[in-house]
Amino acid sequence: MPEMSFFQEVLANLDEANKHLNLLPAVYERLRNPRRALIVSLPVKMDDGRVEFFKGYRVQYDFARGPGKGGVRYHPKVSLDEVTALAALMNWKCAVVDIPFGGAKGGVECDPTRMSKSELERLTRRYTYEIGLLIGPESDIPAPDVYTDEQTMAWMMDTYSMMKGYAVPGVVTGKPVSIGGSLGRNKATSAGLVTVVVEALKHLDMGLDDLRVTVLGFGKVGYHAARILHEMGAKVIGVADSKGAIYNPRGLDIDAVHRHKTETGALKGFKPAEDMTVDDLLGIESDVLVPAALEGQIHRANVERIRTRVIAEGANNPITNEADRVLMDKNVFILPGVLANAGGVVVSYFEWVQDLQRFFWNEAEINQRLTAIIKKAFGEVLNISLEKKMDMRTAATVLGVQRVAEAIMIRGLYP
Ligand code: GLU
Numbered sequence: 001m002p003e004m005s006f007f008q009e010v011l012a013n014l015d016e017a018n019k020h021l022n023l024l025p026a027v028y029e030r031l032r033n034p035r036r037a038l039i040v041s042l043p044v045k046m047d048d049g050r051v052e053f054f055k056g057y058r059v060q061y062d063f064a065r066g067p068g069k070g071g072v073r074y075h076p077k078v079s080l081d082e083v084t085a086l087a088a089l090m091n092w093k094c095a096v097v098d099i100p101f102g103g104a105k106g107g108v109e110c111d112p113t114r115m116s117k118s119e120l121e122r123l124t125r126r127y128t129y130e131i132g133l134l135i136g137p138e139s140d141i142p143a144p145d146v147y148t149d150e151q152t153m154a155w156m157m158d159t160y161s162m163m164k165g166y167a168v169p170g171v172v173t174g175k176p177v178s179i180g181g182s183l184g185r186n187k188a189t190s191a192g193l194v195t196v197v198v199e200a201l202k203h204l205d206m207g208l209d210d211l212r213v214t215v216l217g218f219g220k221v222g223y224h225a226a227r228i229l230h231e232m233g234a235k236v237i238g239v240a241d242s243k244g245a246i247y248n249p250r251g252l253d254i255d256a257v258h259r260h261k262t263e264t265g266a267l268k269g270f271k272p273a274e275d276m277t278v279d280d281l282l283g284i285e286s287d288v289l290v291p292a293a294l295e296g297q298i299h300r301a302n303v304e305r306i307r308t309r310v311i312a313e314g315a316n317n318p319i320t321n322e323a324d325r326v327l328m329d330k331n332v333f334i335l336p337g338v339l340a341n342a343g344g345v346v347v348s349y350f351e352w353v354q355d356l357q358r359f360f361w362n363e364a365e366i367n368q369r370l371t372a373i374i375k376k377a378f379g380e381v382l383n384i385s386l387e388k389k390m391d392m393r394t395a396a397t398v399l400g401v402q403r404v405a406e407a408i409m410i411r412g413l414y415p
Contacts, residue, residue, distance in 0.1 A: 023405050075109070090103030136160075142171075214236075287309050
């Protein structure tokens with residue numbers, strides 16, 4: 001039997017949560033369907049003068065608790081199914097950490113690694129113009145995701161502002177600090193993830209000293225998570241990117257690994273470490289595994305190799321539902337993305353609030369508020385999981401969906 005599509009998997013998790021929630025059929029039906037989805041065709045002039053067309057999406061899953069919120073991803077595998085699944089997860093995620101947003105997500109099907117900076121700028125500007133119908137500080141606020149960054153957000157902010165005729169910093173988050181970005185946003189997802197890991201270790205009676213950590217994906221989330229855990233005394237024994245993995249049982253110097261990757265474009269060849277395949281690294285025993293690349297990284301064919309105690313999802317749904325069940329049978333404690341990677345959208349919320357107030361906070365304030373929100377959410381999810389005897393993913397989905405359902409019911413049906 002083929003594994004399900006990403007959105008089907010998200011719906012299956014919603015069904016599982018609903019066994020405990022028993023939502024009214026009309027509310028449940030609403031939560032199974034995105035509110036709206038826009039598909040755009042983007043003509044972009046390439047550096048050689050040709051015009052190439054790209055397909056882009058923006059899905060607004062639900063606005064019950066506030067404006068839509070969620071990143072924009074550039075990747076060859078972007079599809080309507082993927083963006084819809086990610087928008088639904090943003091909806092639960094914002095509710096799990098109790099920030100006043102609904103869920104949204106965007107993406108463009110393209111290979112950004114083969115495009116020049118000026119091609120990416122033209123693509124971003126045209127995409128922003130086309131989804132300009134939907135986005136805005138009061139309606140839907142994009143942010144970075146896979147292969148988009150501060151520069152992408154600066155172009156989006158500029159394009160939207162040009163359309164309006166005045167500067168609108170609150171239309172996107174994850175911007176450079178010089179145009180209304182927030183201090184601490186860059187490493188926020190990883191900082192939140194580490195907070196969740198530390199809380200989980202306390203619950204499991206495990207310490208940070210000599211903790212063996214493996215990180216899959218060495219983009220912004222994976223790199224900062226590895227760096228912070230390394231600085232806190234854990235041993236990051238393996239890291240992987242899309243091209244391969246490196247392993248050193250005595251622990252890797254994460255800043256040196258980062259320099260090597262920046263200079264050579266790959267992790268491969270870093271010394272002192274052994275080069276290996278990603279699947280081989282998965283087979284090496286660790287205490288904590290952080291999948292921080294794309295969804296479905298851990299699936300039917302490689303899940304049996306995994307020997308770890310805790311998995312903290314830096315990516316959104318890096319484990320297929322089938323693999324999830326195998327890991328749960330092995331008693332692996334899984335920290336789901338809607339909790340473990342929510343630090344990014346929490347600091348996005350702080351950025352948006354600062355932009356709207358035109359009053360900026362210092363980094364200590366941001367970090368302190370972030371830690372408080374993440375710890376509270378972790379405690380709430382853990383309580384549900386213990387009380388109702390369910391895994392952390394179902395517990396987090398129950399918490400998020402329940403909050404969204406409450407908002408839907410109290411607002412009532414229009415007209
Ligand atoms: N792309 C990030 C996520 O999946 C951040 C979204 C945001 O800050 O709006 O959570």
